[in-house]
Amino acid sequence: MAPIPKSMSGILIEENGGVEALKWKTDLPVPQLQDDEILVRNEFAGVNYIDTYFRTGLYKAPLPLITGKEGAGVVVASSSPNFKEGDRVGYVADHSYAELAAVPASKAIRLPEGISTEQAASCLLQGLTALTFVREAGGIKQELGISLGPWTLVHAAAGGTGSLLVQILSVMGAKIIGTAGGSEKCGIAKKNGAGWVIDNRSEDVAARVKEITSGHGVDVIFDGVGKATFDLDLEIIARKGKLIIFGNASGPVPPIDILKLGAKNISILRPVMFNYTVTREEWEQYSAELFDLILTGKLNIGIHNTYALKDVGQAHSDLEGRKTTGKLILKI
Known part of the structure; x- marks a missing residue:
């Protein structure tokens, strides 16, 4: 294994702002391991909306900051008894926009055969988000069966998290309505398992939901859009419905x-x-279930694009500009 360098490349945020705040650096200090941490040589990092919130300052963090919440690679040093050098791991933890990251062992998972580091960096944060929200927040279990599943609606159903929510809800037997903008994105939502898809650019979403559900409304709404769809959610939700808000894209x-x-x-x-x-x-438990869904072909991780780490600003622009229909990842 290659020796650990004294400095590394990565992306540093020194002031909050637009994509210009993402500064490419080649002389960042390599993090020092604390107790029960592993040093991961990142091969890929996931790009997520939460990264844009820390960049803009919507979510507060001390500056300067190496952001990024998801990565995968190979362990090059360990102060944890549960991991050793050479282990392939994925993790959901801070500072993945860099060549090396010190990761709490509690937030890392050893990758099973058949799951690549590229897949791990593409699925962990959004996949675990979708899976836990369906299970815990939505209370939707697989034993409900196709005919008994609740009416669900996923906004931005062709996006990264939206696509995974639709696929997992389909496995669970829910009746799924997806919203998306334009025919291409609507087609993706349909392919992923949405039984009904509403084009929010050209159709009246509230009227279509009423028609599709025969006036019942939606039992569980998954909304990563936020402000722009909130009033609509209150209109289309069913009596005793659950509104799960998990993002602020608008x-x-x-x-x-x-x-x-x-x-x-x-x-x-x-x-x-x-x-x-x-x-x-x-x-x-949830990581194992997520990997099993992927390995058994029930969950497809669609990668929209792979960017070089130094081009992360373009990835953020594409994500915020609603130009994507799947996961964005960085190759380190």
């Missing part, structure tokens, strides 16, 4: 009058995947 949802929820006994959740995978048992 901006954060403004404060609401809680009395509005009483009209239909609506439950609103703002879950965070990390709080569903706190214990090692939870982390391993």
